[in-house]
Amino acid sequence: MGDRPTPLPRSHFFTFVPMTTRWHDNDVYGHVNNVIYYAFFDTAVNRLLVEAGILDPVANATVGLVVETRCTYFASIAFPDEIEVGVRVAHLGRSSVRYDLGVFRKGEAQTCALGEFTHVYVDRASQKSVPIPDTVRVVLVALADQSTGEKK
Numbered sequence: 001m002g003d004r005p006t007p008l009p010r011s012h013f014f015t016f017v018p019m020t021t022r023w024h025d026n027d028v029y030g031h032v033n034n035v036i037y038y039a040f041f042d043t044a045v046n047r048l049l050v051e052a053g054i055l056d057p058v059a060n061a062t063v064g065l066v067v068e069t070r071c072t073y074f075a076s077i078a079f080p081d082e083i084e085v086g087v088r089v090a091h092l093g094r095s096s097v098r099y100d101l102g103v104f105r106k107g108e109a110q111t112c113a114l115g116e117f118t119h120v121y122v123d124r125a126s127q128k129s130v131p132i133p134d135t136v137r138v139v140l141v142a143l144a145d146q147s148t149g150e151k152k
Contacts (some may be wrong), residue, residue: 007074007110010103012088015046015143018106021079031076036071041101044085050141062133064097064119070099075112082106089144095129096120097140 010016019040027033049064057063060129077083086102098118102111121132132140 005072005114007112008100009109009111009112010102010104012100013088013102015048015087016084016104017047017087019043019085020084021077021081021083023079026079031078032081034071034073035115037071037073038057039069039117040083040085040103040139041069041099041115042066042103044087045099045117045119046113048087048143049136049139053101054133054139055134056152061124062130062136063124064120064121066117067120068095068098068118069115071113071115072112074110077103077105079110084112089140090116092132092137092140092144094131099134 021032021036025032025036046055046057050057066145082105084104084106086100086104088098088100090100091098096118098116101115101117103113104111105116118150119137121130122128
């Protein structure tokens with residue numbers, strides 16, 4: 001096994017998606033359950049894609065399917081915390097994109113959790129891998145450029 005990741009600062013991310021924790025997110029230990037973080041990641045990425053006008057989850061012929069996720073936890077969050085999920089494109093391939101995601105308590109400087117989330121683009125009907133559509137790639141390239149410090 002490699003070295004354990006460390007919390008990342010806000011400067012690692014350019015785009016942030018605000019969210020709130022919900023009552024049922026807490027588990028019997030009094031903090032947000034680990035599986036909920038994956039819902040945060042999925043929601044943040046897809047919200048950005050919908051808001052950019054490049055994802056219609058019902059009608060798009062080409063869709064990004066999740067093929068890999070990972071999460072490292074550093075600090076607990078719990079209801080009623082307000083959070084911000086930082087999103088950046090870490091790698092953009094021919095048919096796949098890997099995102100770095102950071103869960104922050106609203107306004108805090110370091111990640112409470114750090115995730116990776118990989119989409120592979122497929123033809124909805126055949127479920128076969130296809131190149132990322134040009135309209136999607138333009139948005140992803142912008143997220144990648146922004147995350148390298150070229151804040152606009």
